[in-house]
Structures are given as structure tokens and as C-alpha cells.
Amino acid sequence: MTDISQPYHPSPSAGRPDDRHADTTDFGFRDVPLREKKSLVRNVFDSVASKYDIMNDVMSLGIHRAWKKIFVNELGPHPDLSLLDLAGGTGDISFGWLRGGGGPAILSDINVSMLTVGRNRALERGLVSGLNFLAVDAEAIPLADNSVDRVSIAFGLRNCTDKLQVLREARRILRPGGRFLCLEFSRVQVAAFAPVYDAWSFHVLPRMGAAIAGDRESYQYLAESIRMFPDQETLADMMREAGLERVSYQNLSGGIAAIHSGWKI
Numbered sequence: 001m002t003d004i005s006q007p008y009h010p011s012p013s014a015g016r017p018d019d020r021h022a023d024t025t026d027f028g029f030r031d032v033p034l035r036e037k038k039s040l041v042r043n044v045f046d047s048v049a050s051k052y053d054i055m056n057d058v059m060s061l062g063i064h065r066a067w068k069k070i071f072v073n074e075l076g077p078h079p080d081l082s083l084l085d086l087a088g089g090t091g092d093i094s095f096g097w098l099r100g101g102g103g104p105a106i107l108s109d110i111n112v113s114m115l116t117v118g119r120n121r122a123l124e125r126g127l128v129s130g131l132n133f134l135a136v137d138a139e140a141i142p143l144a145d146n147s148v149d150r151v152s153i154a155f156g157l158r159n160c161t162d163k164l165q166v167l168r169e170a171r172r173i174l175r176p177g178g179r180f181l182c183l184e185f186s187r188v189q190v191a192a193f194a195p196v197y198d199a200w201s202f203h204v205l206p207r208m209g210a211a212i213a214g215d216r217e218s219y220q221y222l223a224e225s226i227r228m229f230p231d232q233e234t235l236a237d238m239m240r241e242a243g244l245e246r247v248s249y250q251n252l253s254g255g256i257a258a259i260h261s262g263w264k265i
């Protein structure tokens, strides 16, 4: 069990690109057999799917909406451009893209419970034209090379087992001149803010998860998985390793989250 009363000190492997030869990986602060991570993550999102959107608003005090707006603007929706939204869950990014005037979008996710919520939300909002749904593992995308203009992944990469493979797949399916964008929690840049953020993450979030979603463990995993995710520079290096070019990032809310961008030249 993790002692959350102690300051967080990343383990030597925290934030490093996945070791493809290792037979264990992180699931929050736990080390689990590599092959088990996907089903553990699936259980988390099966459990939270119906409360996912309300929990996002409560946990982030609504700030995730502003981050996603900036992210969608960065994607630059245009009728002539297509989007594959990886780990798209309940659809916020795909919906933002379509509302912004973007071309055909595929809302994809490995988890059918999350996609089902997304499909129902799309129907409620009348967002059906130009939107397709695909149940897919971001590590093995069933699309042709050079077939889409934009690939997005928002708060999804953290949950994938082999993150480098996701980045390689994203690059493979992008058309030359296409752009990959990742929105993810990152490393807080303001040291004075870290204790408050830690207290919020490890004390408040799991309690909110228990009270609102009846699921403390999933929100404990959420807080832990954020700390285990590569920091800004490490993720930028992984994107370069995957073959993306002109890699850059911008911090949001002092580094609580970051948007990483890379191009296929």
C-alpha cells in the first residue's frame, strides 16, 4: 500500500519510456505483469464510465474544459482535415473538433463502456454527421499508413501500456504534413504549488471518487498514474524517438497539464 502522507519521490523508472523487454509495468504506483495492465485499466474505465463526465468537472473544478478548448484550437479544425481521436472516451475532443468546423472524425477508444457514453452524448447533441466510432487499442490502430491529417490523444496516453508504440502508430497513420497532439497531465513547474496539488490528488480526489462515483480505488489510480507519467521533456524525447518532428510543448496551469505537438514531415 502506498504511504500518501510522504512526499512523492519518483522511482528510478518513473517517467522513463517503457522498457519493451521488461515483463512488468506500472499501474499507478503498483508494478504489475505487463499483460495485466490493459485489463486493469479496462476495469477502471468500465467502473467510472457513467460518472466520468461529472467527475471530470468536479475533480478539475471545470478547468479541464478550458484545457480541452485550447487543445482543440491547437488541432485547428478545418473541413478539409480528418481527425482520429485516440482514447477519446466520452467524446469531448471529437465533439470540439466537429463544432469547430473540422472534417470527418473518428472517436476511438479501447473501452466500449466509454464509447457507449460517447455515442449517447453525440446523439443528444445531434453530432452524428461526420462522426464515426471505433473500438480500438491505440497500440495497434487498424488504419492504413498516411491516412489521417490529425491524431489526438487527451488524457489517454497515461493509461496505455506501451506509450512509445502508441506514438509510433500515431505517426504511421498520419499523412505527411499531418500533426499529432497529446493533452496529458504533466509535471507541476511551480514548487510552492506541489504540496497543495499533492494533497488535492491523494487526499481529496479518492474521497470524491468514493462519494460521487462509489469508487475510491479508480481515483487513487488516477492520482498515482499522473505521477508515473513521463515529464514534459521525457515525453518530447519519446515523440522524437517515434519519428515525430518539430516536437514542442506548452504547459497549462503551471504544468499540471501540457499539450505536446509533433509533425510527420
Ligand SMILES: C[S@@+](CC[C@H](N)C(=O)[O-])C[C@H]1O[C@@H](n2cnc3c(N)ncnc32)[C@H](O)[C@@H]1O
Residues within 6 Å of the ligand: 041, 045, 086, 087, 088, 089, 090, 091, 092, 093, 108, 109, 110, 111, 114, 136, 137, 138, 139, 153, 154, 155, 156, 159, 160, 161
Ligand atoms: C481519462 S480517459 C480520457 C477520455 C477523453 N479523451 C477525455 O479527454 O475526456 C482515458 C481513456 O483512455 C482509454 N484507453 C486506455 N487504454 C487505451 C488503449 N490502449 N487504447 C485506446 N484507449 C485506451 C480508456 O478506455 C479511457 O476512455
